[in-house]
Amino acid sequence: MDTRALPHRWVTIFLAAGLCFLGMAKESLSQSFMTKSGHVEFDSSVPLHSFTGVSDQLVGKISLADSTVDFYVDMHTIKTGISKRDEDMLETLEAEEYPFAEFFGKVTSPFDPNRSDPQKVTIEGKFSVHGVTNPLSIEGTLQKNGKELEATASWTLDMSDYKIKPPGILFYRVSEEVDISITASLPARDQIDDD
Amino acid sequence: MRTTKIILLYILFQLSTVGIVQAQMERQRAESNPTIDDAFWTPTLVTQATTEHLAARNLNVTIMHSFGIATENPIRNFFGFDLVQNVRLGLDFGLTDRWSAGIGRSSQLNVVDLRTKYALLQQNTSDSKPVSISLKGGVGVVTQENRRSFEDDLSTMVSAIISRKFSDAFSLQLSPMYGHFNRYEDIGSTDLFSVGVATSLHLSKRFALMAEYYPVLGDRPAGTKNAFSMGLNIETGGHVFQLFFTSTDWHLEQYVMADNTEQFWAGDFRFGFNVNRIFGL
Numbered sequence: 001m002d003t004r005a006l007p008h009r010w011v012t013i014f015l016a017a018g019l020c021f022l023g024m025a026k027e028s029l030s031q032s033f034m035t036k037s038g039h040v041e042f043d044s045s046v047p048l049h050s051f052t053g054v055s056d057q058l059v060g061k062i063s064l065a066d067s068t069v070d071f072y073v074d075m076h077t078i079k080t081g082i083s084k085r086d087e088d089m090l091e092t093l094e095a096e097e098y099p100f101a102e103f104f105g106k107v108t109s110p111f112d113p114n115r116s117d118p119q120k121v122t123i124e125g126k127f128s129v130h131g132v133t134n135p136l137s138i139e140g141t142l143q144k145n146g147k148e149l150e151a152t153a154s155w156t157l158d159m160s161d162y163k164i165k166p167p168g169i170l171f172y173r174v175s176e177e178v179d180i181s182i183t184a185s186l187p188a189r190d191q192i193d194d195d
Numbered sequence: 196m197r198t199t200k201i202i203l204l205y206i207l208f209q210l211s212t213v214g215i216v217q218a219q220m221e222r223q224r225a226e227s228n229p230t231i232d233d234a235f236w237t238p239t240l241v242t243q244a245t246t247e248h249l250a251a252r253n254l255n256v257t258i259m260h261s262f263g264i265a266t267e268n269p270i271r272n273f274f275g276f277d278l279v280q281n282v283r284l285g286l287d288f289g290l291t292d293r294w295s296a297g298i299g300r301s302s303q304l305n306v307v308d309l310r311t312k313y314a315l316l317q318q319n320t321s322d323s324k325p326v327s328i329s330l331k332g333g334v335g336v337v338t339q340e341n342r343r344s345f346e347d348d349l350s351t352m353v354s355a356i357i358s359r360k361f362s363d364a365f366s367l368q369l370s371p372m373y374g375h376f377n378r379y380e381d382i383g384s385t386d387l388f389s390v391g392v393a394t395s396l397h398l399s400k401r402f403a404l405m406a407e408y409y410p411v412l413g414d415r416p417a418g419t420k421n422a423f424s425m426g427l428n429i430e431t432g433g434h435v436f437q438l439f440f441t442s443t444d445w446h447l448e449q450y451v452m453a454d455n456t457e458q459f460w461a462g463d464f465r466f467g468f469n470v471n472r473i474f475g476l
Contacts, residue, residue, distance in 0.1 A: 059220065061220055070220050074223075076225060077226075082250070083232075084433075084435075085475075086250075087232060088430075088432050091400050099222075099224055102222065
């Protein structure tokens with residue numbers, strides 16, 4: 001028996017064991033939830049001309065292990081009920097150049113995935129729209145519901161922070177503040193196609 | 196040793212993929228090849244229908260005005276404003292995103308018209324569909340008392356509208372069209388052909404120039420001329436105002452072909468304006 005082989009064998013066994021643990025660790029890290037059909041809406045108010053923009057194509061991913069939250073929506077999927085107004089909105093937001101509104105951040109408050117009741121969470125990160133990125137802290141709720149994660153959040157966006165010039169409607173101006181809310185059910189990652 | 200190396204490499208690979216798991220998702224457009232919109236801002240330019248369509252459940256309320264000839268006794272008639280020539284009030288409704296139907300009434304001869312338009316093809320960003328093609332049909336009936344039969348008061352038109360948005364600013368449209376009157380004035384049954392030409396030049400998000408021309412091909416009522424109009428679109432957010440100079444005092448294609456006796460470039464033009472207001476229902 002070659003005595004020099006022993007340490008290598010042990011190293012190999014050790015590494016193999018490490019590999020198993022790493023695989024398990026990665027499994028837990030990849031415990032993520034994702035949807036391509038979240039709901040996002042915003043309310044814009046003008047005297048006599050209030051309107052709501054809605055999209056059901058909000059793409060979102062939440063990874064519990066590292067607490068990352070990643071959401072984006074193609075601005076072209078937002079509908080206000082009047083096609084002409086949709087076109088105005090896309091032009092105002094220069095959507096051909098900046099097609100997405102997006103948020104990437106982390107859940108910074110504790111969240112217990114073993115509970116099934118809605119839990120208030122704080123999410124901190126960066127929100128981008130119209131090519132402008134600003135830090136954003138949002139209060140929302142997360143709820144583990146079987147194999148799904150339900151997420152809700154709302155916040156108020158000030159258009160001037162994102163260099164969005166509110167469009168004029170005759171003699172009125174759209175309010176600079178826009179209330180945004182999202183609701184999404186995110187199935188566990190292994191349940192949907194990644195295409 | 197070799198096994199150890201392989202395992203180490205595998206661990207490195209695993210670690211690198213852990214990194215990827217934490218990264219942002221790749222942003223993907225929901226529709227990778229969307230259709231072109233805004234070649235024209237309104238479903239009707241001055242008088243010619245465009246390939247612009249109302250979305251489903253959108254109602255377009257239109258008010259179209261044309262005044263008297265601006266250059267005839269300009270001071271006494273205040274450039275024709277004192278002589279309101281024709282006003283067409285119209286409603287058009289988007290049945291689907293590609294199909295609309297509408298009704299209108301013109302004050303001249305009290306013509307009530309029904310019309311429908313369907314988008315056969317819509318230009319897309321990849322240019323796999325390089326043009327938009329829409330089909331339009333309309334029927335008009337003179338409701339002013341004239342001691343003629345109902346059939347004699349009927350007129351119809353059909354057109355194929357072919358447009359291309361060449362750039363963000365420039366769009367061009369050709370509309371082969373056919374108009375028919377069961378009885379036009381004293382002539383009797385009248386058929387008219389034209390290839391309408393329309394164009395739009397966007398100056399900014401709010402302003403666009405436009406022009407349209409009706410070269411009538413073949414037989415036509417005596418003394419009539421090819422109609423021409425040019426003007427300015429003003430998009431105010433909610434409304435599109437169209438201010439124009441035109442030779443014709445009609446807002447219906449078959450009547451524009453049949454009944455324009457003025458020559459625009461000889462100075463016989465009138466002022467007119469259209470107001471478009473779209474409501475979501």
